[in-house]
Amino acid sequence: MRVGLLTGGGDVPGLNAAIRAVVKRGEGEHGHSIIGFRNGWKGVVDGDVMPLTRRDIRNVLPTGGTLLGTARYHPHASDGGLDAALATLEAERIEALICIGGDGTLNAASKVAAAGVKVVGIPKTIDNDVWGTDASIGFDTAVSIATEAIDRIHTTAESHNRVMIVEVMGRHAGWIAVTSGIAGGAELVLAPEEPFDIGRIERFLKHRHRAHASFSIVVVAEGAVPAEGTPMHYETQVGKFGEIVAGAIGERLKVEIEQRTGFDTRVTVLGHTQRGGIPTAADRILASRFGVAAIDAVTAGTSNVMTAIQGEQVVLLPLDEVAGKVKFVPQDLLTVARALA
Template sequence: MRIGLITGGGDCAGLNAAIRAVVKHAHGSYGHSVTGFRNGWRGVAEGDVRPLARDDIRGVLALGGTLLGTARFHPHSEPGGMDAVLATLEAERIDAMICVGGDGTLHAASVVAEHGVNVIGIPKTIDNDVEGTDASIGFETAVHVATEAIDRLHTTAESHNRVMVVEVMGRHAGWIAVQAGIAGGAEIVLAPEAPFDMDRVVRTLKHRHRAHASFSIVVVAEGAVPAEGTSLDFETRLGPHGEIIAGSTGERVAAAIAERTGFETRVTVLGHVQRGGTPLPGDRILASRFGYAAVEALAEGRSAVMTALRGDRVELVPLSEVAGRLKRVPDELIAVASALA
């Protein structure tokens, strides 16, 4: 069998571990060949091929990023994109595709599968917002990076009697903000799932500073928005490709806090630092399990499915049930973050 392999969307820690698992298991257990395509679905459309053998994956387990490169390219949304993908797969005699990506890449994978291509998806995203799986590759490392930053900001906030606003990634789902906020002991966590009232934020901070503290940590997901009808009104600033401009939400929240409380306030925008660096053991293990399961799924004749962590088991779920859907933070977890402020 000739297996095609891509990594698409934003990079994250653990992608190389997934690539390694696919190549080692496909070659070693079944004698399959693996053809990598550079830069996600764009590489498939353009025929940008990189054969992958065991020598190509030596020493990559602990490396961040992806040796295949990545891009945000969805062939079904590009003129002639799907035809180009199908032509490349035929020219390279690809029997099946393994696609490692987030909601956009996996949605594209489901469309490709509808055109008769055997496709297995592997979920990865630091936002942890892929429906159908308890965890995605890269999330654990991103939360660790954010938590470590919050821990460090505690000491400087206390030393200078400041409010520190920490903006983390999360446009549609606040998984990083909520979990890092809980783990780092933040006083306030603002997530997209729970539009906030700035007056309430201000009251909370004033009460805390009057009662027992001279500093506070406020964690803000980039996609957090004020509730309708409240005293703070702003629109999230977007870039040319629809992405949220880093720092725009955190700066707006920080300015409102400083103006209404009089407290010295600073902003730290973690941005892409959450994506990079050495993957934690948990992400290496999850990526390895997903890579193994994807190859096994092909051996069983499965297609149009995604590997998913359900409890302590890796299972296969239909792409049609998860593609284009977002997993949001449950109310219970947001309640924990709020109650422990």
């Protein structure tokens, strides 16, 4: 069987571990030919192929990024894109396609599956917001990086009596902000799930600095917004592809906090450092499990599904149930972040 493989959307640590698992299991155990597409769905549309063998995946397990390359491109959203993708799959004699990506890539996968292609999805995103799975490839590494950064910023904040704002990724869901904020001992965590009150933040910081501390750490997700009716007007700033402009909410909070409290305030935007570097052991293991499960599903003839981790088990979920949905941070985790302020 000729099996296509692509990585789409933003890169995350652990993608190469998933590619490695698909190739090793697919070629070695099942005798399949694995055909990689460069640069995500764009490579499918353009016919940019890269046959993958065991030789191509040597020593890739600990490396970040993706050896296939990636792009934010969705064929169903471009004129003629879906037809071009289907034509490439037919010309390359692709009998099934494994797509590793986040909500956008998996939504595109569901559209291609609806056109008759056998598709299996693997969830990856540092935002951890893919519905139906407890974790996605890349999240554990991103949280580890963010937590280490907060640990380091603590010493500077305390030494200089500052308020330090740490901005992390998370447009729709605040998984990185909440988990790294708890793990790093942040005083305030601001997530998209709970719009914030700048007046409450002002009162909290003034009380804290007056009563028992001379510094504070504020972790904010890039998609956090003020609550309606509160004395801070802010509209999320986005780029030409709909991505949030890095640093926008962090800088606005810095101005507000300094003006309201008089405290010296600085911003650190972690940005793409959260995506890069060596994947953690947890991400390598999760990616490997997903890769094996995906190629086994293809071999069994299963289609239009996504691998997911639920508890300790890897399961297969219908893509139609997953596509377009967002997994938000649960209330109990948000409560823990508030309780430890």
